[in-house]
Amino acid sequence: MTVPLNDVFKAIADPTRREILRLLRHEEMSAGDVAARFDMTKPTMSHHFAVLKAAGLITSRREGQTIWYALNTTVLEDVLAWTLDLAQGAKGDSR
Structure with a gap:
């Protein structure tokens, strides 16, 4: 994975950023259309977009x-694959 997992987890830890990802799951949206769904300032929305971009999620x-x-x-597929690999490893380690 090219993006550190810590960046991805930091990005998805915030409920606003998770909601942005949910909004984008069906279609591409303009920054204004996404921002209209939230009661936040433009700089705050820009920060959320920047964190999501840095994590490679958008x-x-x-x-x-x-x-x-x-x-x-x-990136989401990479995180899911990592999670499944971790879960399968945990199952195989039971004694």
Whole structure:
């Protein structure tokens, strides 16, 4: 995994960021559309987007003045694979 797991876990530890991921699971959304769902300042929303991007959980693209965000399922799949591997290892270690 190219993104440290600590960054991913830090990102998903926050309920606002989990809600942002939930919103993006079906479609790409503009920053404004996502922000409209929350009662937060633009700098606070920008911080949440930055943490999610740093963890590799979302991607962004600029179209004119609009920034579009999308879920990056690759990182989520890596985390799920790591979790399943950990769980299977724990089952195999029982004595």
